[in-house]
Amino acid sequence: MDPTPILQIERLAVEYHTGRTVVRAVDQIDLTLNRGEILGLVGESGCGKTTLGHALLRMIEKPHRIVGGRIWFDNLGEVLEMNKASLSRYRWEHIAYVFQSAQNALNPLLTVRQQARLVIQAHPGGKYRDPDQRMTELLRMVNLDPRRVLTAYPHELSGGMKQRVGVALALMLDPEVIVLDEPTTALDVVSQATILEILRDVHQRLNTTMMFITHDMAVVAELADRVAVMYAGRIVELGSVDAVFYTARHPYTQALMAAVPSLDGRPGGLRAIQGHPPDLRQLPPGCRFQDRCPLAVEACRVREPLPVPVGDGHEAACLRLDEPPLKEVNQ
């Protein structure tokens, strides 16, 4: 079955203004989300992946600003040109968000039920009218006891439970797309596994399209269909999980893979990436990875690499794709 796009991003750019300096947190992003897929968005902290996630809901606030590009949503059209009313419906009815810090994403002074009610009240045109019934159903889906959780305040729930409530709230209005921003990061290993299990289950039942933002490659390998690798505000490699994991073409992706312990536990081969990401305020001309790249040549300091297809649905933005891969990793 051919993939049908549900969300398309074209040449999106987001800037961040502080005093006199301008930082381009997200630059020239092209990305398509297909209906029903799980896309993993990976990269180091500060690479702009959370900003990109926010941009999908047009949740870009001062001092951030969207300075160019398009976000096109199936049936609804251009997100960046929506008026206030349609934006209010777009958010949460069509695209929902599960936040990074489960700790503070919920209002500490309202019970889970009260927060669910406010969501339903804010969307009178949505599919569901009875917040209690809907929330009960969803809490069951995320393996929580509705009798206990519905009337609980956030502080009465564990981190993992709060994250599951976050997932349930995101599903409230049965959105087509959910953006999950590091939903497992602050959790212990067992809660992480539970959340991943629940997300897989939800995806199977509802076929919700998911964009999964993380820096954890193992999580991506476990859950995602495709993966996009971000570096310093740009997507440097994009492809199916198999393609990117086993035949990574961009030196950054290759380095990223080498920094992950292999699942079968073979010793050796574990390498950290040398150096630091470039200062986004003063980007060098040419490739952004040049200072850390073992393959960098003179051309990399002059020409900006553009994404080129390197396989079926697999593309990478590097000038030295003709070079043989550095080393076979994780094979």
Place this chain on the structure above:
Amino acid sequence: MTFADLWKLFVRHPQNVIGVTMLAGYLFMAVVGPSLYPAILPTNANAIYLPPSWVHPLGTDYAGRDVLALIVIGTRAVLEVASTAAVITVVVGVVIGLWSGFLGGRVDMILMRITDMFLTVPGLPLLILIASIVSMTNPLLIAVLLSITAWGGLARAVRSQVLSYREREYVEAARSLRLGTRHILFQEITPNLMPYIVMHLLLAVTGAIYAEVGLFYLGVFPYKSNNWGVMLNLAYNQGGAIYSSQSMFYLIAPMAAILLLQLAIVLVLRFVEEVFNPRLRVS
């Protein structure tokens, strides 16, 4: 930070210059002022409540005395007591806060109980009560009295700062080097509290001025010399000044003196905050 940096920061905002100049003016008035006038100001029954003129820039009071002279002479009386009170307040607050935070345990509990008690008892009534029992003729005694109700907040603040510093690495390091408690307290922790202490000192001066002038205004302290509070008291209670528009300058002058001093201190405080807190410099 070098002196040049400090100077650059200082002249960047005109309000810094205004504030410091005003404060310096008050200090000058307090130091030099009283010697410009005779010890006992001449009274003149024919020159009561005169409007401002070249001879009397702020007019005259109910006895025909020059209001400007009264204000200038009062500055020393007010600042003397207020700054002594502020120093006592800060010393007591810091010492108790440091002790309590550093020693912890039972000492901490007892000290904080006492602090809470002083924080809870309403300050003004307590001052009035004590002043009515003990005769407050000595400026130093007044300063001590004023600081009684003021040190609690600082002690609590210093204590919580110490608690947060206590666990930091350099204190841990000092401890592992077996440097004594005194060394840790005064060499490692106190320097970090300096900004805090300086700002509280300025705030304590303001608080002490308010309380002092207020209590003199209420007539709770017996007065030997003139100060702004005494002026207010006399203006309100004597010679019908409060019922006459002629006495406006006499009545308003001490209030303006207090408010301008307050303004000067607020401006200086902002500058000090800017010096100590680099984050504020950006905007």
Place this chain on the structure above:
Amino acid sequence: MKIVKRAGSALVMVFAVTTATFFLVRLMPGSPYATELYQLQQQGYSVVQAENQVRVLFGFAVQGPLWLQYLHYLGGLVHGNLGTSIMYPGESVLGLIGKAVPWTVLIVCVSLLICFAIGVGLGTLAAYLRGGWFDQIVTIGSSLLNGIPQYLTAILLFYFLATLGHLFPIGGAYSPAVHPGFNLGFVGSVFYHAMLPILSFVFSGFAGWALLMKSSTVSVLGEDFIFTAKAMAIRERDVVISYVSKNAMLPLFTSLLLSLGFMFGGSVYVEQVFNYPGLGQLFLNSTNSRDFPLMQGCFLLLTTAVITANFVADVLYTRLDPRIRQ
């Protein structure tokens, strides 16, 4: 359980202040008891007569060992006996205080509510419009107004609006021409007389609330859950009420009661300036006339009011914040 514990510590506090006041007044050089005793003897009373007189005045025996005096004093307190006033002969301290307290409660509570409302309004607006001209005006204006002593605003208002402007009365709680009771004339007169005292409190009080509310709101606006609410497209009104204000005002409620206690103390200034017959003025008059039984009684009441306010604030806070509520 916690409430019982807090109530216990509040009671201990009241007890401690009572004790401290007793010994303070008793042991200070020039003790009022000794002075009173001496004065009565000077006036020709015999030692026994003078002692009896003083016992009536202060509500407990003056002679005998100190601990016995103290027990008598405590016994009197338990029975609501605070002694008899010196400057108002024949009047019990409790009765005098009872007559004064309602006026103080009236002006203090009304002003506090007004201060709170204005402060919360300005603070919220300034926080939403932070960085703009409105915020600048509110923040700078508030930091200048904040802490201007009540006696200054009171004297200025009294001078310009009451004595020079003749717009407001220059003293009393109501006009002698009206009959106390629930009638329009009386209520109107009470408010007319309370207007300037209340204004004095408001002028020197609202700025602090505005600054507090602004900083509280600004920090709440930066919280993740506000971002979530916007992503959920929660209605603007619900965000402001249930998300922002609810969280921002929580810490202010504690301060509300604490400042009630502080304002009770400050009532001394305001009531003195406006010649308003409340507790503050009664206390001040008693100190000026060295009416020690009355003075001690007023002080005890003021302190108890503050301690009670503290206690109620504690309890209320645990009720309002589900994170503390158990």
